[in-house]
Amino acid sequence: MLAMVLDAPGSPLREADLLVPEPGPGQVRLRVRACGVCRTDLHIVDGELREPKLPLVLGHQIVGEEVETGERLGVPWLGWTDGDCRYCTSGRENLCDRALFTGYQLDGGYAEYAVADRRYCFPIPESYADVQAAPLLCAGLIGYRSLRLAGEAERLGLYGFGASAHIITQVARAQGRRVFAFTRAGDEAAQSLARELGAEWAGDALGPPPEELDAAIIFAPVGELVPVALRAVGKGATVVCAGIHMSDIPSFPYELLWEERVLRSVANLTRVDGKEFLALAPQVPVSTEVEEYPLEQANEALDRLRAGRVRGAAVLTVSA
Helix, strand or coil: CEEEEECCCCCCCEEEECCCCCCCCCEEEEEEEEEEECHHHHHHHCCCCCCCCCCEECCCCEEEEECCCCCEEEECCEEECCCCCCCHHHCCHHHCCCCEEECCCECCCCECEEEEEHHHCEECCCCCCHHHHHHHHCHHHHHHHHHHHCCCCCEEEEECCCHHHHHHHHHHHHCCCEEEEEECCCCHHHHHHHHHCCCCEEEECCCCCCCCEEEEEECCCCCCHHHHHHHHEEEEEEEEECCCCCCCCCCCCHHHCCCCCEEEECCCCCHHHHHHHHHHCCCCCCCCCEEEEEHHHHHHHHHHHHCCCCCCEEEEECCC
């Protein structure tokens, strides 16, 4: 099969001819139809997430067809947990110390075929085409978990308007929230998309909001935005850091955190998150804005994402 392989951090993906993987006990083999390109993939390629399996097939937003049954399944970031640690037994499998992640410790979907633990796969809603469904499996799931952890905020700020934010804006608006989108200064494309999807304001992430926020979610992996967001929210508000990696957070005065503001991170996802969100998405309905690239152009898709030039989400299309 054709696969795009990472041999070492800092190097481009290599086009390779690999054997089709054989499923182990409890696994399914999928003919990959589409695979989302995630910022986490960039963190792995750029060496910011350390000790990946090497060589590695990236990709953890996989939409594929089970070879044996023809069922369409989605494969997310969380690929396996031990099931019996104190985190797993308390409904927090996303924090399992022994967890394995798709496209990081397990080969992923930048390939024509993939294998996955059946217990961690999700049925794909029928109303979504393969390419439109792929971003739901990480950008959507992590965004949804972040939104829940932001509480019942009416005035919600989203810092970084990429794959996750463009999905969660639609969910937040359906819930009756007001959305304020924060982007890099002058990023007219992202600001325009935010307004198209229902944000009532879009502007410079380093500037002040038009009014005080009740909560903020930081999707951009930029530590500098943490004190900025804390300054933008009111008393008792929550700032959620949604990324798996972020640059260092600069020192800031305690007064920005005081008055019971909460600063928290989001780590991975649970299968409950997946079931809830994939049931909710067709009801909203969430529409995903995607840029399509053939599998062989994975490096180009990653480069465009790194440069901030992707509108919505990038998705690799695969035809085995």
